[in-house]
Amino acid sequence: MFTTISPSVHYFGSLVALLTTSNPNGTTNITPISSAWSLGDHYVLGLSSHHQGYRNLIRTGEVVLNLPEECMAPAIERISMTTGSEPVPAAKGSSYRTEHDKWAVAGWDPLPGLRTAPQRIVQCPVHIEATLDNSWSLEADLHAVHVRVRHVHVRDDLVLDSSHVDVRTWRPMFYTFRHYFGKGGHLGQNARAEQQLVGRTGNQADCPLEAPAGRGG
Numbered sequence: 001m002f003t004t005i006s007p008s009v010h011y012f013g014s015l016v017a018l019l020t021t022s023n024p025n026g027t028t029n030i031t032p033i034s035s036a037w038s039l040g041d042h043y044v045l046g047l048s049s050h051h052q053g054y055r056n057l058i059r060t061g062e063v064v065l066n067l068p069e070e071c072m073a074p075a076i077e078r079i080s081m082t083t084g085s086e087p088v089p090a091a092k093g094s095s096y097r098t099e100h101d102k103w104a105v106a107g108w109d110p111l112p113g114l115r116t117a118p119q120r121i122v123q124c125p126v127h128i129e130a131t132l133d134n135s136w137s138l139e140a141d142l143h144a145v146h147v148r149v150r151h152v153h154v155r156d157d158l159v160l161d162s163s164h165v166d167v168r169t170w171r172p173m174f175y176t177f178r179h180y181f182g183k184g185g186h187l188g189q190n191a192r193a194e195q196q197l198v199g200r201t202g203n204q205a206d207c208p209l210e211a212p213a214g215r216g217g
């Protein structure tokens with residue numbers, strides 16, 4: 001049986017990224033997002049135009065996607081109700097406050113970009129420097145922003161070789177209905193996977209509507 005519902009949001013689960021962008025005064029702002037997906041060297045970011053991060057990205061054409069790992073959830077939450085904008089845009093409501101130094105609040109350290117101006121977050125093991133290609137308005141203040149990957153920096157312990165991230169040690173963070181989750185156990189691999197994981201490395205759950213092999217039905 002299924003029940004028709006109207007979810008208040010559609011955040012079934014996606015990667016958390018911390019966008020760093022350059023403010024007009026040259027400092028770097030941090031914007032947590034979960035609406036980021038990639039195809040080839042392209043990333044599409046879902047952003048509200050009320051965000052300082054969106055304004056900076058459209059103005060400068062540059063952004064770094066800093067990908068956090070599981071242990072960073074508490075620090076992300078410390079900056080989640082802050083904005084780099086002053087005053088706080090009316091549309092964001094009274095629960096947000098202006099914060100010009102999200103770095104200090106989160107407890108993170110900056111590292112210069114190689115090709116782009118925004119600083120990278122040392123505590124994130126992956127930094128993707130990207131430049132603006134295009135932006136579309138989805139509705140009044142919601143935009144799909146298309147950026148192109150220019151440089152990818154990966155912490156040494158996650159590097160398998162010059163073109164692969166080690167899927168065993170990389171621990172991304174996912175946002176599911178405004179809750180933070182880690183990647184859980186290994187469930188299997190795609191036919192095109194380039195790394196072979198030997199043996200079973202996590203919980204392999206049976207799907208409830210699928211008859212387990214050998215039990216007929």
Ligand SMILES: Cc1cc2nc3c(=O)[nH]c(=O)nc-3n(C[C@H](O)[C@H](O)[C@H](O)COP(=O)(O)O)c2cc1C
Nearest residue numbers: 031032033034035047048051052053080082083084
């Ligand atoms: C984990 C997380 C995910 C978020 N995902 C998005 C998102 O995908 N798109 C978006 O526009 N805002 C998202 N937000 C909200 C912004 O981060 C938030 O409004 C913040 O104040 C923007 O900061 P800024 O105005 O300094 O750019 C998310 C917030 C958190 C904590």
